Amino acid sequence: MQKSLIALAVLSAIATTAQAQSSATIYGTVDTGAVFSNKVYDPPTDEEVGKISIIPGVTQGSYIGFKGVEDLGSGMRAFFELETGFSSNANQNQPQQKDHASGNLFRQKSVVGLDSSLGSVSLGLQSGVIDDLNQSVGSSVGQPADHTLDFSRSLQSKNSIRYNTPNISGFTGSLAYNFSEMSGLTSTGEAFGVAGKYEGGPLGLYAAYYQAGRAATPGPVPKDYEGVYRHPVYGTSGDIGLEALSIGAGYHSGPAYFYSSWLFLRQPYALGFSSNDDPNVFHSETSTPKAYHVGSDDNSKSTILKLGVDYSVNKLPLHLIADASYKRGTYLCEEAVNPAHLSQVTLGADYSLSQRTHLYTFVSDLYAHEEFNTSAVDNAHTRNPNQISIAVGIRHKF
Numbered sequence: 001m002q003k004s005l006i007a008l009a010v011l012s013a014i015a016t017t018a019q020a021q022s023s024a025t026i027y028g029t030v031d032t033g034a035v036f037s038n039k040v041y042d043p044p045t046d047e048e049v050g051k052i053s054i055i056p057g058v059t060q061g062s063y064i065g066f067k068g069v070e071d072l073g074s075g076m077r078a079f080f081e082l083e084t085g086f087s088s089n090a091n092q093n094q095p096q097q098k099d100h101a102s103g104n105l106f107r108q109k110s111v112v113g114l115d116s117s118l119g120s121v122s123l124g125l126q127s128g129v130i131d132d133l134n135q136s137v138g139s140s141v142g143q144p145a146d147h148t149l150d151f152s153r154s155l156q157s158k159n160s161i162r163y164n165t166p167n168i169s170g171f172t173g174s175l176a177y178n179f180s181e182m183s184g185l186t187s188t189g190e191a192f193g194v195a196g197k198y199e200g201g202p203l204g205l206y207a208a209y210y211q212a213g214r215a216a217t218p219g220p221v222p223k224d225y226e227g228v229y230r231h232p233v234y235g236t237s238g239d240i241g242l243e244a245l246s247i248g249a250g251y252h253s254g255p256a257y258f259y260s261s262w263l264f265l266r267q268p269y270a271l272g273f274s275s276n277d278d279p280n281v282f283h284s285e286t287s288t289p290k291a292y293h294v295g296s297d298d299n300s301k302s303t304i305l306k307l308g309v310d311y312s313v314n315k316l317p318l319h320l321i322a323d324a325s326y327k328r329g330t331y332l333c334e335e336a337v338n339p340a341h342l343s344q345v346t347l348g349a350d351y352s353l354s355q356r357t358h359l360y361t362f363v364s365d366l367y368a369h370e371e372f373n374t375s376a377v378d379n380a381h382t383r384n385p386n387q388i389s390i391a392v393g394i395r396h397k398f
Contacts, residue, residue, distance in 0.1 A: 024068035026398070032088045033058035033360070033393020037380035040387075048384055055377050056088040058393050059141075059350075059360055063108060069115075076116045083108035111162075119165045126157040129174055129193035129208040130244050130263070136197065136206055137248035137261040139310040141319045141350040141358060157193065170200035180213070202252040206261075210244040242267050255312040263304040270300040272332040293372040294329060298336070302329040317352035321362070329371060340371035356397045364389045 033055055040051040056062050065083040072078055084106045106125070113122030127135075162176040178191040195208035248261035294302045308323035327342040348362030364376035368385045375381055376389035 022068065022070040024066065026064070026066055028064035029060050029062055029395060029397050030088050031057050031060050031062050031393065031395040033391045035377045035380070035389055035391040035393075037375065037377060037382075037387060037389040039382045039384040040375075040380050041383050048382065051380060053377070053380065054089045055391070055393075057085070058377065058391050059362075059395055062086055062088040065109070072114075076114060078113070079115055079120075079122075080112045082106040082110050117166060119163060122162050122164075124160070126160055126162050126176065128156050128210060129176060129195035130210050130246050131156070132174070132195060133197075133206045133208040133246050133248055134261065134263075136204070137250055137259045137306070139259075139308065139319070139321050139323070139350075140257065141310065141321070141352075141360075157191075171196065171198050173197075178212075204248075204250040206246075206248040206250075208244075208246050210242075211240060212242045213240060239269070241269055255314060257310040257312075259306075259308050259310070261304075261306045263302075263306075265294065265299075265302045265304075267300055270332050271297045293374060294327060296331075298332045300330050300332055302327060304328075319350040321346070321348040321350065323348075327371070337370040341367075341369040342371045342374070343367050344376065346376070358395045359393070360395065361392045362390070364391075 034052065035055045035058065036050065036052050038050050039048040041047075042049050063083055063085040065081065067081040068079065070078045085108055109125060109127060111122040111124040111126050113120055157176045157178050159180075160176050160178045162174060165171075165173040173196040174194065176193045180190040191210065191212035193208065193210040195206075197206045198204065243266045244263065246261060246263040248259070250257060250259040293299070294304070304325060304327045306323070306325040308321065311320045312318075313320065323344075323346040325344045329340045329342070330336075330338045331340060344364060344366045346362055346364040348360060350358050350360045352358050366373055366376055366387050366389075368374075373382050373385060373387060375387055377391065380387070380389060
């Protein structure tokens with residue numbers, strides 16, 4: 001009997017030690033809302049009509065993640081993190097907001113690495129430094145998807161290695177490198193990003209830079225999209241094909257949090273068109289024109305400015321949100337009228353039923369000039385320069 005008790009105590013100690021040394025967590029968000037949008041284009045009737053839809057990922061995107069750590073001793077830990085987005089209104093696994101990679105179950109993030117007092121090193125599919133900044137600067141309770149920033153969300157670090165510094169008096173930094181994985185052509189299609197941030201007291205400051213090299217030699221094959229011929233572009237493999245620079249700031253003042261960000265995007269080898277295209281021309285497969293939106297082949301440069309405030313109502317679990325973004329773009333289509341403009345103004349409220357469950361509502365007004373109107377929510381494409389969307393939804397974190 002005594003030996004049995006001793007054995008049980010030893011086994012319990014071993015189990016307790018194992019639990020202390022390693023852990024795994026499941027986390028995520030389910031976000032679904034009912035959205036009304038006016039002036040939605042209806043191809044069968046060729047008219048603009050009102051539309052009510054159940055939309056997944058209205059304010060933060062629906063996703064599920066798994067992460068874990070193992071204590072290796074001497075202050076070092078091994079870790080992993082896996083994330084994928086999903087559609088909460090349909091029986092399918094699909095990208096949500098920043099989740100753009102395809103052909104992989106964990107399309108949003110899939111990393112493994114080591115962490116110590118000197119920082120962390122991770123390898124795999126990782127979030128991009130520009131997207132990290134956009135996620136850091138904004139309302140703490142979520143806000144409607146701003147499609148002017150969709151392109152920055154697609155700048156993931158694929159086939160990459162990333163180093164994150166430890167927190168030094170509020171300062172942290174990141175350095176990421178994407179391998180091209182092309183034999184003998186290390187600069188072809190390679191990319192790198194660098195970012196830094198300071199968070200101390202009421203103030204947060206953020207900056208990030210991303211650069212990607214061209215993957216084609218000597219230039220891309222001219223593309224043909226539904227009869228629209230694009231001029232070939234010359235350049236050598238490894239030339240800078242895309243640059244993005246972003247800075248942001250946030251400041252807490254009493255119950256109010258003020259935030260702002262600025263993004264500059266440049267594509268030195270953007271393409272021109274030899275025939276006309278129109279921001280309001282819809283294509284049957286995507287309902288999105290092949291030009292006139294941020295990051296499109298003809299977009300040589302874009303600037304996006306975002307301003308907002310998140311106000312926490314005293315003695316109530318209620319946040320009031322006001323958010324505005326403005327985009328100015330330059331396009332190389334022969335009939336383009338530059339500069340093109342796109343603005344979005346959003347007013348919303350977020351009510352906490354608990355620490356994890358929130359109800360929200362917002363109204364968003366978009367206006368486009370010589371630019372494709374991205375619409376405030378998915379599946380509400382319009383040919384009209386102006387569109388209003390109203391949403392009511394629920395978001396649960398786990």
